[in-house]
Amino acid sequence: MELNIEQHDNSEKSLLRLDLQGRLNTGTAPMLDTTLQQAIDGERQMVLLNMAQLEYISSAGLRVIFKAAKQMKAAGRSLAVSNRQPQVEKVFEILQALPDMAVFASDAELDDYLDAMQKKVTGDD
Amino acid sequence: MQRRSFTTRLTLPVIAIATLVIGAGLALDYQLSKNRLLTIVEGNARQVVNDAAQRIDEMSTGVETAVRLLSSALQSTPDEALATRLLRSALASNRHIDAAAIILAPGADSAPQIYLQRRHVEHADMARSAAPTSAQLQRWLDEAEREGGPFWTSAATTGPEPRAAFFIEPFPDQQSTTPLGLIVVAVALEDLHGYLEGLRIDHDGFGFLLTPTGVAIGAPRGIVRATDADTLLAPLSAIDWDRWFADPAAPLRTRVNCPRRAGECDLHVQAVQDSRWFVGTVYSPQALLQPLRDYELRTVALGVAMLVLMAALVIAITRHLTRPLLSLTAASEAIARGQLDGELPPMHANDELGRLVHSFDTMRQDLATHIHTIEQAAEQRSRLEGELSAARDIQMAMVPQSGEAYRCAGYALWARLRPARAVGGDLYSFEERGQVLRFAVGDVSDKGVPAALFMARAMGLIQQWERDDATITPAQALRRLNRALVRDNDNCMFLTLFLGELHLTQRTLNYASAGHTPPLLLRDGTVRVLEQERGPALGLADDLEFPDNRLTLASDDRLVIYTDGFDEAMNPHNDTFGDARLQQAVTEADDLPLPDAGAALFNAIDEFADGCDQADDMTLLLLEPGERRNRPLQVSGTSLPVDAMLVEHATHWLDEQWQVQGLWAEGLNELQLVQEELLCNLRDHSGLDASHTITLTLQRYASRVELECVDPGPAFNPLQDGTRSPLGASIDDAAIGGLGLHLITRFTDRQSYTREHGRNILRLTRAFPERNTQS
Numbered sequence: 001m002e003l004n005i006e007q008h009d010n011s012e013k014s015l016l017r018l019d020l021q022g023r024l025n026t027g028t029a030p031m032l033d034t035t036l037q038q039a040i041d042g043e044r045q046m047v048l049l050n051m052a053q054l055e056y057i058s059s060a061g062l063r064v065i066f067k068a069a070k071q072m073k074a075a076g077r078s079l080a081v082s083n084r085q086p087q088v089e090k091v092f093e094i095l096q097a098l099p100d101m102a103v104f105a106s107d108a109e110l111d112d113y114l115d116a117m118q119k120k121v122t123g124d125d
Numbered sequence: 126m127q128r129r130s131f132t133t134r135l136t137l138p139v140i141a142i143a144t145l146v147i148g149a150g151l152a153l154d155y156q157l158s159k160n161r162l163l164t165i166v167e168g169n170a171r172q173v174v175n176d177a178a179q180r181i182d183e184m185s186t187g188v189e190t191a192v193r194l195l196s197s198a199l200q201s202t203p204d205e206a207l208a209t210r211l212l213r214s215a216l217a218s219n220r221h222i223d224a225a226a227i228i229l230a231p232g233a234d235s236a237p238q239i240y241l242q243r244r245h246v247e248h249a250d251m252a253r254s255a256a257p258t259s260a261q262l263q264r265w266l267d268e269a270e271r272e273g274g275p276f277w278t279s280a281a282t283t284g285p286e287p288r289a290a291f292f293i294e295p296f297p298d299q300q301s302t303t304p305l306g307l308i309v310v311a312v313a314l315e316d317l318h319g320y321l322e323g324l325r326i327d328h329d330g331f332g333f334l335l336t337p338t339g340v341a342i343g344a345p346r347g348i349v350r351a352t353d354a355d356t357l358l359a360p361l362s363a364i365d366w367d368r369w370f371a372d373p374a375a376p377l378r379t380r381v382n383c384p385r386r387a388g389e390c391d392l393h394v395q396a397v398q399d400s401r402w403f404v405g406t407v408y409s410p411q412a413l414l415q416p417l418r419d420y421e422l423r424t425v426a427l428g429v430a431m432l433v434l435m436a437a438l439v440i441a442i443t444r445h446l447t448r449p450l451l452s453l454t455a456a457s458e459a460i461a462r463g464q465l466d467g468e469l470p471p472m473h474a475n476d477e478l479g480r481l482v483h484s485f486d487t488m489r490q491d492l493a494t495h496i497h498t499i500e501q502a503a504e505q506r507s508r509l510e511g512e513l514s515a516a517r518d519i520q521m522a523m524v525p526q527s528g529e530a531y532r533c534a535g536y537a538l539w540a541r542l543r544p545a546r547a548v549g550g551d552l553y554s555f556e557e558r559g560q561v562l563r564f565a566v567g568d569v570s571d572k573g574v575p576a577a578l579f580m581a582r583a584m585g586l587i588q589q590w591e592r593d594d595a596t597i598t599p600a601q602a603l604r605r606l607n608r609a610l611v612r613d614n615d616n617c618m619f620l621t622l623f624l625g626e627l628h629l630t631q632r633t634l635n636y637a638s639a640g641h642t643p644p645l646l647l648r649d650g651t652v653r654v655l656e657q658e659r660g661p662a663l664g665l666a667d668d669l670e671f672p673d674n675r676l677t678l679a680s681d682d683r684l685v686i687y688t689d690g691f692d693e694a695m696n697p698h699n700d701t702f703g704d705a706r707l708q709q710a711v712t713e714a715d716d717l718p719l720p721d722a723g724a725a726l727f728n729a730i731d732e733f734a735d736g737c738d739q740a741d742d743m744t745l746l747l748l749e750p751g752e753r754r755n756r757p758l759q760v761s762g763t764s765l766p767v768d769a770m771l772v773e774h775a776t777h778w779l780d781e782q783w784q785v786q787g788l789w790a791e792g793l794n795e796l797q798l799v800q801e802e803l804l805c806n807l808r809d810h811s812g813l814d815a816s817h818t819i820t821l822t823l824q825r826y827a828s829r830v831e832l833e834c835v836d837p838g839p840a841f842n843p844l845q846d847g848t849r850s851p852l853g854a855s856i857d858d859a860a861i862g863g864l865g866l867h868l869i870t871r872f873t874d875r876q877s878y879t880r881e882h883g884r885n886i887l888r889l890t891r892a893f894p895e896r897n898t899q900s
Binding site: 025026027055056058059060062063087091094095 | 871
């Protein structure tokens with residue numbers, strides 16, 4: 001089983017959502033890396049990795065995600081993950097790998113966050 | 126530094142306090158004395174002036190009285206005889222009068238006539254000066270007329286400087302008011318010197334007189350002069366004498382220059398009582414206060430001297446008192462450096478310090494004695510330990526494989542002997558002869574050297590049986606052993622012993638026990654105590670009988686033979702390990718390979734003991750008649766080239782085999798992760814390429830699954846040599862492969878690495894999530 005990535009661009013929320021489906025391992029990590037580099041070159045304020053259908057993740061995959069998170073943060077933007085399945089979450093936890101990332105357990109949580117950010121931005125304006 | 130500091134700490138405060146006390150005392154005394162001294166000094170000065178004034182008054186009054194008497198005697202123009210007589214009597218009546226003269230006023234056509242008498246012939250000058258010129262005479266007459274009576278003057282007849290003061294009184298004609306002439310008496314200025322000296326208050330100042338007519342007589346520079354006040358005092362200060370004479374009742378006080386040195390002096394003029402004379406003094410207030418200043422100096426000098434003396438005394442006393450303390454300090458420092466043979470300072474006094482030195486000396490001697498004793502004991506002990514260590518080596522050399530044995534040849538046997546002390550009385554032994562394995566586990570009563578010696582004796586006899594090809598059952602062997610051990614056993618040492626004889630092909634076990642704890646039998650995951658008929662312990666009585674026991678073992682049975690050091694192990698709460706815990710530990714180790722199981726049992730005891738010393742010797746012998754229980758239930762293997770597709774192929778293979786072996790589905794994901802991390806590391810960092818292959822093996826055991834990876838790369842133990850990246854740190858800093866290692870250790874239960882035949886062998890074991898869910 002390989003990795004499928006679907007991109008959903010939401011310019012209104014300045015959010016690029018990548019739906020990951022399948023296995024993120026040493027074989028498929030380069031593919032995600034390419035996709036993420038394109039996303040970083042884009043203009044969206046937040047890139048979200050939706051892991052609802054991600055069954056497997058290895059350290060090679062995590063490495064790609066970390067790299068992207070670091071780049072996004074340096075650019076003043078953010079990389080977030082959501083909907084991690086238990087086995088994926090476990091790997092994240094073992095490697096204590098969330099320093100530069102936002103994590104959302106569900107889409108609702110994400111929406112709340114985005115709404116809050118939106119209000120903050122318009123409020124400041 | 127320490128020494129000095131103690132003395133200093135004692136000396137300084139004492140000196141400081143003494144300084145304060147003495148200083149305060151002297152200051153108070155000075156303050157009180159100063160006022161009193163000032164009063165005295167001022168009183169003295171006043172008294173000096175008053176006394177002088179008194180005497181001057183007497184002198185002037187005397188002179189004037191004498192002249193007045195002379196005047197009253199001259200009623201008409203005297204003849205020479207009368208004049209001479211009168212003048213002589215005047216000279217005789219007053220010793221101050223140096224010369225006296227009667228001068229008749231000149232007529233219209235005649236020169237003045239002078240009658241003169243002198244006290245001393247040598248006063249020729251005086252006589253001359255007493256003979257006035259006509260002009261002088263006329264001035265005196267005019268002056269007398271102006272004054273309307275007698276007056277004092279200093280005018281000299283000749284010479285620039287008068288040497289006498291003159292008192293001049295006109296005597297009148299009885300018929301007219303025109304004076305007939307003048308009576309002149311001269312008082313030698315030198316005679317006045319004594320009076321002036323009386324007016325002098327200090328060496329720098331001087332005294333002077335002021336006559337009613339303004340003549341000033343004084344000796345500012347040691348020579349008496351009679352002149353007008355302005356002339357006399359001109360160098361000192363300009364004083365408006367006319368103004369003062371206008372109202373001489375008020376004493377004159379003013380500041381003038383000191384006559385003989387720089388600085389300011391006081392000038393003080395006051396009227397002589399009941400007289401028209403005035404006395405003046407010029408004096409230096411500084412000089413007046415000189416006694417006070419002397420007193421100050423004396424006080425300070427005395428204070429300093431007292432302080433120096435006292436400081437010297439304090440330091441001397443302190444040194445004297447602290448000398449023993451300093452020697453004691455030096456001695457204790459020497460002792461601290463380990464020099465225990467140094468003598469302490471002699472102390473004869475029976476004070477605290479004396480007692481301290483005495484007790485310190487006692488302590489030093491005791492310490493030296495103790496250290497000597499300890500050194501001897503340590504030496505003795507190290508010798509004994511050396512001997513015991515050699516004894517231990519010898520004893521361990523008696524048992525197979527020196528105390529920890531493992532043999533795996535169709536059957537598996539593992540044994541370990543752990544004495545409580547250097548040597549002990551436990552024993553194990555085994556010997557394989559053809560298809561027969563004979564083995565023994567025993568325990569001599571007591572511990573330590575006596576037990577070890579008895580054990581050595583028994584050991585020889587046991588091994589003799591084990592190597593005997595004749596058919597001797599364990600029970601017969603026990604009987605023989607007993608007979609041998611009973612002989613010359615006056616100490617009544619005894620031995621419990623388990624002897625076993627396993628026929629490897631039929632797996633039949635003959636065994637006999639001489640008072641030994643029954644072994645445990647682990648079969649099908651449960652433990653039971655081996656049934657046995659047993660005889661008494663060996664060595665106590667002759668001609669004992671021992672029953673033979675017989676049992677057929679299953680191929681996956683495990684026999685656990687132990688000495689009472691196991692079940693009687695104690696923890697800090699004085700609980701014994703006991704049979705129940707031992708059986709549980711044996712059950713829990715069921716899955717483990719034999720050496721691991723043995724080690725696990727020892728660990729269980731050590732954990733239970735929780736640091737308590739091992740009370741008794743411990744021996745454990747594990748025996749498995751077949752090899753089957755060590756074999757996996759199912760094995761799958763594959764060889765893959767180290768190429769780009771390595772991980773993908775391996776993943777695919779593991780997916781398949783996991784299904785084939787019917788392993789629990791939830792475990793696959795994590796084992797896949799483990800395998801991927803392992804292979805990525807291998808692919809990227811071992812230096813292997815597509816020309817090399819690695820071998821993967823998946824083995825299912827009763828309750829665990831084992832993944833084995835064998836690679837031909839250079840020796841590398843990832844479990845020890847691999848760098849683990851610190852977790853939670855930035856990903857950029859993580860070492861290569863460092864993260865994967867965390868995942869491998871977290872997702873497997875046991876990891877072991879060996880290097881065999883130029884290959885790295887890594888075995889990763891994962892227990893089934895629930896015991897016995899897989900069969």
